[in-house]
Amino acid sequence: MHMLNAIRPKNRTIIAYLAIPVVMFVFTVFVPLVTALVYSFFEWKGGPVKTFNGLSNYIQLFQDGTFWEAFGHNIYLVIACIIGQVGIAFVLVMMVNSKLVFCKTIHRTFGFFPSTIAAVCIGLIWNMIYHNKYGILNWFLEAIGRKDLCQVWLNNSDIVMLLVTIPLIWQYIGYYMVIILSAIASISTDIFESSEIDGANGFQKAVYITLPLIKNTMLVCITLCIAGNMKAFDNIYVMTKGGPGTSSMVMAMYGYQVSFGQSNMGYGSCISVGIFVLSLLVIGGSQMLINYVTREKEAA
Amino acid sequence: MKNNGTHKLKKGFLGVFMNLILWIFSLSCIFPIIWMFYSSLKEKRVFNADIIGLPSEPTLLNYTRILSNPDYHLGASIWNSARTTLLSIAMIVAFSFIVGYILSRVRFKLNRVLYVMFLMGMLIPIHSLLVPIYIVFQKCGISNQWFTLLLPYVSFGLPMGIFLVEGFVKTVPVDLEEAAAIDGSSFSHTLWTIIFPICRPILVTVAIIQVFSCWNEFSFALVLLKDVGLQTVPLALTQFKGQFASDYPKQMAAMLITMAPILVLYFAFSKQIINGMVAGAVKG
Numbered sequence: 001m002h003m004l005n006a007i008r009p010k011n012r013t014i015i016a017y018l019a020i021p022v023v024m025f026v027f028t029v030f031v032p033l034v035t036a037l038v039y040s041f042f043e044w045k046g047g048p049v050k051t052f053n054g055l056s057n058y059i060q061l062f063q064d065g066t067f068w069e070a071f072g073h074n075i076y077l078v079i080a081c082i083i084g085q086v087g088i089a090f091v092l093v094m095m096v097n098s099k100l101v102f103c104k105t106i107h108r109t110f111g112f113f114p115s116t117i118a119a120v121c122i123g124l125i126w127n128m129i130y131h132n133k134y135g136i137l138n139w140f141l142e143a144i145g146r147k148d149l150c151q152v153w154l155n156n157s158d159i160v161m162l163l164v165t166i167p168l169i170w171q172y173i174g175y176y177m178v179i180i181l182s183a184i185a186s187i188s189t190d191i192f193e194s195s196e197i198d199g200a201n202g203f204q205k206a207v208y209i210t211l212p213l214i215k216n217t218m219l220v221c222i223t224l225c226i227a228g229n230m231k232a233f234d235n236i237y238v239m240t241k242g243g244p245g246t247s248s249m250v251m252a253m254y255g256y257q258v259s260f261g262q263s264n265m266g267y268g269s270c271i272s273v274g275i276f277v278l279s280l281l282v283i284g285g286s287q288m289l290i291n292y293v294t295r296e297k298e299a300a
Numbered sequence: 301m302k303n304n305g306t307h308k309l310k311k312g313f314l315g316v317f318m319n320l321i322l323w324i325f326s327l328s329c330i331f332p333i334i335w336m337f338y339s340s341l342k343e344k345r346v347f348n349a350d351i352i353g354l355p356s357e358p359t360l361l362n363y364t365r366i367l368s369n370p371d372y373h374l375g376a377s378i379w380n381s382a383r384t385t386l387l388s389i390a391m392i393v394a395f396s397f398i399v400g401y402i403l404s405r406v407r408f409k410l411n412r413v414l415y416v417m418f419l420m421g422m423l424i425p426i427h428s429l430l431v432p433i434y435i436v437f438q439k440c441g442i443s444n445q446w447f448t449l450l451l452p453y454v455s456f457g458l459p460m461g462i463f464l465v466e467g468f469v470k471t472v473p474v475d476l477e478e479a480a481a482i483d484g485s486s487f488s489h490t491l492w493t494i495i496f497p498i499c500r501p502i503l504v505t506v507a508i509i510q511v512f513s514c515w516n517e518f519s520f521a522l523v524l525l526k527d528v529g530l531q532t533v534p535l536a537l538t539q540f541k542g543q544f545a546s547d548y549p550k551q552m553a554a555m556l557i558t559m560a561p562i563l564v565l566y567f568a569f570s571k572q573i574i575n576g577m578v579a580g581a582v583k584g
Binding site: 002007008009011013014017018020021022024025026027028029031032033035036039092095096098100101102106107108109110111112113114115116117118119120121124125127128129131133134135136139170173174175178179182183202217220224227230231233234237238251252255256259260265268269271272273275276279280283 | 311314315318319321322323325326327328329330332333335336347348351352395398399402405406407408414417418421423424425426427428429430431432433434435436451452454455456458474477478481487488512515516518519522523533534537538541546548551552555558559562566567570573574575577578581582
């Protein structure tokens with residue numbers, strides 16, 4: 001509710017209060033966006049010379065196999081993390097909420113912990129785990145007598161995407177667990193009690209009662225997951241830099257490489273615009289899909 | 301009776317199974333830290349001989365070597381991160397409070413325009429700004445300065461803060477300000493002495509969310525800072541990784557030093573932190 005006009009502050013006061021944050025925000029968010037859009041029409045290798053070249057950056061972008069491969073990897077991350085993070089989190093939450101489980105607070109505190117650590121640290125830690133000589137993974141395989149499976153893990157281009165996804169999933173399971181837990185805590189316990197009287201087992205309770213009641217929270221989780229993985233960069237930068245070759249390249253990493261590795265600022269701006277549009281499309285598209293699917297269910 | 305017995309057995313088995321799974325998960329979440337801690341007390345050759353065993357002669361050598369050598373810039377990077385984080389949070393909290401309050405309470409022409417603008421700030425995929433921000437900052441000569449990172453960190457943190465405050469202020473009865481005005485309190489006086497204390501819980505939430513994202517942020521620091529002396533913690537760690545690719549105990553010691561503030565903060569206030577982060581994620 002707005003305040004009475006009689007006590008409304010003078011325009012001067014409002015402007016004085018809003019000027020700094022608004023100018024700052026526009027300068028760091030909207031000015032770069034427009035700049036990127038402008039430079040995406042130029043050939044510019046970072047030097048003083050910029051030549052207008054129309055749509056040729058965009059034509060190059062459309063035909064750039066690496067960019068689309070990177071986009072595919074972002075989608076891979078999104079799907080793997082929705083299943084891995086939100087899915088596993090839901091299953092673990094069902095377990096934590098069971099009467100048979102003890103030390104719930106410890107699981108919450110420990111589980112949430114990795115999500116507070118810098119992605120850079122997580123990447124470095126998993127580098128150590130995957131290391132061929134001093135890594136825990138190879139140590140473990142040796143310990144169980146499967147030395148034949150030991151390898152230089154992050155050099156294997158067939159599985160490198162899976163290997164960089166595992167730390168990401170592991171890092172955020174606890175985060176989603178806590179979100180889902182807090183949603184379930186707000187459900188009235190009567191519902192669960194009456195369903196128990198009716199003879200529902202744990203699985204039935206989870207799927208037919210809990211899941212529909214926390215649908216909105218699950219959708220928030222999925223949206224967070226999509227937005228989070230479209231911007232994947234830190235882990236990849238630390239673990240593989242997109243390699244070997246381009247087999248773990250993601251969009252932000254590619255934009256970084258083109259812009260700073262090859263100092264191709266014009267094309268880098270064009271890639272930035274591409275990332276902007278594609279991310280909005282994926283996030284917006286998934287929202288529409290979710291709305292469509294859930295609406296149909298309600299009608300049925 | 302027999303049926304009941306198997307049921308109980310089944311339940312007992314299920315209970316053991318579920319507890320086991322959860323303990324495996326929980327321990328996996330903190331095991332890396334524990335492994336890093338006791339491994340950082342080993343010397344390199346001891347670690348290389350046995351990566352998993354406990355140190356037989358624990359030593360703080362790795363820590364003293366890292367901290368005493370100014371070439372590693374570890375102390376400087378911690379100072380840089382701390383300064384950037386604290387200033388960013390102070391600005392985010394203050395600006396979120398001011399903008400959120402004004403957008404929620406004061407009628408003026410551009411109110412809805414600003415509202416939509418900050419809302420868009422939440423939807424914009426920020427990572428697409430990585431290269432453009434570098435270009436703009438370079439042009440304006442404000443990249444690679446001690447204050448450079450404040451601009452993106454504050455700007456990216458603002459939208460969520462503003463909407464949390466805006467939602468919170470809506471629940472505060474407007475009579476309060478009117479009564480204060482009748483008593484002769486000016487707008488600014490009411491804002492800071494009456495509304496600010498009321499908004500404290502939501503501002504604490506905003507601060508908690510931002511502590512972690514500022515302290516941990518990597519990509520913009522990577523792009524905007526070139527000077528080694530200005531590096532924040534995540535940048536310093538990636539440098540370290542290059543220098544000590546094969547000296548794991550040293551890397552681990554460095555990581556633990558830089559994680560220490562977060563670790564202490566987290567385990568001291570885990571309940572508030574978890575609740576704050578969840579509130580931010582769901583409402584934002």
